[in-house]
Amino acid sequence: MEGLAIATQAVAQVTFYEGEDFESRSFTTQQRVGNFERKGFKDGASSVVVVGERWEVCEDRRFSGRCAILRQGQYPSLAAMGLNDRISSVRILSRDANIDNNR
Template sequence: MGSNLPRSFALGAALLLAGVAQAAEITLYEHDDFRGRQITLRDGMRDLQGSGMNDRASSVIVRSGRWELCSDSGFKGYCQLFDRGEYRSIDGRLNDRVSSAREVFDERGRDADRRGGRDFDQRGGRDDDGRWRDRGGRADDDRRGGFDRGDRGTIRLYSRSDFQGRDIELERDVADLGSRDFNDRASSLVVTGGRWEVCSDAEFRGTCTIYERGRYPSLGRLQNQLSSVRRLR
């Protein structure tokens, strides 16, 4: 038994170091080219107001993980994804406007369809604790590009799985699906273009998930729970 102890200790230490290495980290800088005041985050922050960096960030370094920065507190407003790398000057729509930040987790799903030889991935959801999962990945190769700049497209919700039952097609944001008599009814959906966020509560709150262009025959934990839908810009 004694001979196993060092091996167990070494394994535990290796796992601990691996966890540290994978921990997400982002540093926001007050000015371009990583100058001025700075703040380093290793966890999501719903409101930068108390950090002294609200509406001040002009450049960013992502040392690990993938991060979403938003112009409003609570991860609202215009949002943008940043992968690992150095961003000497961030997009003008976010320059001196960042008010919230959170890590993005990618998790490949199992219920996406294949259409035209392309695999439309589904990827997890996000909760109100500032941690979320991106469903569908990026739409282009520009790491600094915001959500969907191309085909605006639509989203069609179906009341049953596999695109069956009653359906409703949306071209714009709906803060409360009750107004369209479709609250807590969606069980599958089709996105013809753009990126859409669907949420379990009205006003884009609760558990939310991002969908990009593709066909989704089931909605997992959001099955029959959707209450709001909006296009991400």
Template sequence: MKRLLAAAAVLATLAQAAAAGEITLFTDSDFRGARLSIDRDAYNLADMGFNDRASSLVVRSGVWQVCENKDFGGYCAEFGPGEYRELPRFNDRISSVREISRGRGGDDRRGGPGWRGERDDRRDDRRDERGGRGDAVQLFSGQRFEGPAVSLSGDVRELNDVGFNDRAGSIVIHEGRWEFCEHGDFRGQCVVFGPGRYPFLEGMNNRISSMRRVR
């Protein structure tokens, strides 16, 4: 019986490890230099000798929150599976990381060209650790919600700060109305989108440089 219980415990541990996401941090841009792979919450990267050292990262699975201070404090942003060659806003400033979702979700193959999004009346059940709603906006590098993604919940004057300048090819808005502009500081051509799913961005494809909530 003891052997059976021990074997079950080992299998449970292996299953949990297999389900966990993974993020790899690199000390230099373009995935060069020393690296650190993480598959669990890291409250203080100083404990791993990697505080304020990351200049690029790869998310192999899961969605990860990256923060400039330890204990997930200060400015934070979320990164889905993908390769991020540069981290202008976080260059040598990452002090803590944690996985917040093990499923991407939102990969909807419906829709067609045009500005009209697909309003989704289904509730977003994604919760953060404080029990609130998940992030308000998700930007995807590819059309139809494909490719690397970043999730945001506040105004961003320069998307270059999160490594996503001129990269958005589709958008999901979970709540609020948001203005997206082609230049930093909300300048140039701008459009406003409300809650919904926008698989194509037509004239703004790969041209969004700033965003802010307008209601």
């Protein structure tokens, strides 16, 4: 079909919830956040939903401290990963980012 162009863009977003099992107040972003405190959500995440790309979450602001990679999916509890109420920053990882698969 000539002249018909459909542009598709992969949506990448992450939603954090204060309670486990996606309960209580939530915060959604499609871009990096270097300090959750500025969004009123410092160290308040207990569950998360990741759509699209991978995201790196870190215990400290500006992507420092212990970090973990979250792939697309639902994480009803961050406790098993040792990240419950500990995330302070998040950023999207590009598709070609070279990361350690154990993170």
